[in-house]
Amino acid sequence: MDNIFFKTGRFNSKKLYKRLNPPHKFFQFSESRGIISIMAFKYSKMFTQRTNEQKLALTQSELDEIKADCEKLDKENDAEYQTAATKNNELVKELKQIHSGNSLLVKYLEKNAVVKKNWFNNIGSYENLIRDIKNLKEEQERAKMVAKVEHARKDQVQRAVIFLNNKSLKLGEDFNLDDAVAQANNIRFEELKAEAIANGGVDDFNGMNCDTDCGWDGVSHRCNCGNRRVDWSWDGDFDNMYIYGEAY
Ligand SMILES: [Zn+2]
Numbered sequence: 001m002d003n004i005f006f007k008t009g010r011f012n013s014k015k016l017y018k019r020l021n022p023p024h025k026f027f028q029f030s031e032s033r034g035i036i037s038i039m040a041f042k043y044s045k046m047f048t049q050r051t052n053e054q055k056l057a058l059t060q061s062e063l064d065e066i067k068a069d070c071e072k073l074d075k076e077n078d079a080e081y082q083t084a085a086t087k088n089n090e091l092v093k094e095l096k097q098i099h100s101g102n103s104l105l106v107k108y109l110e111k112n113a114v115v116k117k118n119w120f121n122n123i124g125s126y127e128n129l130i131r132d133i134k135n136l137k138e139e140q141e142r143a144k145m146v147a148k149v150e151h152a153r154k155d156q157v158q159r160a161v162i163f164l165n166n167k168s169l170k171l172g173e174d175f176n177l178d179d180a181v182a183q184a185n186n187i188r189f190e191e192l193k194a195e196a197i198a199n200g201g202v203d204d205f206n207g208m209n210c211d212t213d214c215g216w217d218g219v220s221h222r223c224n225c226g227n228r229r230v231d232w233s234w235d236g237d238f239d240n241m242y243i244y245g246e247a248y
Pocket residue numbers: 210214215223224225226227228
């Protein structure tokens with residue numbers, strides 16, 4: 001080895017390093033051709049080639065199996081790294097004994113120390129898979145909620161059209177789909193108010209805190225004793241609406 005250093009002068013340390021045939025080569029060979037690449041091949045399908053539907057269809061026992069495999073591979077990856085790192089350190093130590101600490105080759109080896117590689121980086125991991133499944137399930141739930149709301153809204157519009165038709169109002173002439181619900185609600189509100197007023201108003205209203213047994217006729221701006229300002233409110237929709245007096 002001494003010959004190589006002294007003869008080349010300003011040598012190319014990388015080229016030289018290759019001629020030394022260090023354990024790095026073993027590590028690299030093992031990494032690209034060994035069990036890790038075989039498993040990476042298997043798991044590339046597992047993680048990256050699964051469709052969302054396939055991910056969601058994984059059973060708990062399948063997930064457990066993947067988890068166990070990942071843990072096993074992680075261990076092997078760790079052992080592989082330890083072996084290569086130990087050999088690299090031994091080589092640096094030996095070279096330091098042969099050359100001074102300023103040797104470019106030693107510097108090169110230290111700079112290019114074996115880095116712990118996680119082959120999961122390229123193909124995802126069990127944790128990523130679990131996270132994907134969780135996100136997909138949440139997305140599904142959101143879509144279900146949106147569909148439910150959308151369905152309820154369409155159903156309400158449909159009911160409003162029937163309600164308004166029964167009042168001899170025509171779609172496209174007297175109302176359109178965008179304001180059918182609002183119009184139906186208004187009509188029903190006015191009907192219920194007229195009925196309540198004809199019946200003499202209400203004995204009680206929200207926020208009534210009058211001294212005497214008060215009430216409201218449903219028309220005046222104030223309750224019978226004049227203590228509170230009251231107006232009508234409604235809840236539900238045109239098909240199941242109820243109205244009540246409310247102080248404000
Ligand atoms: Zn009152």
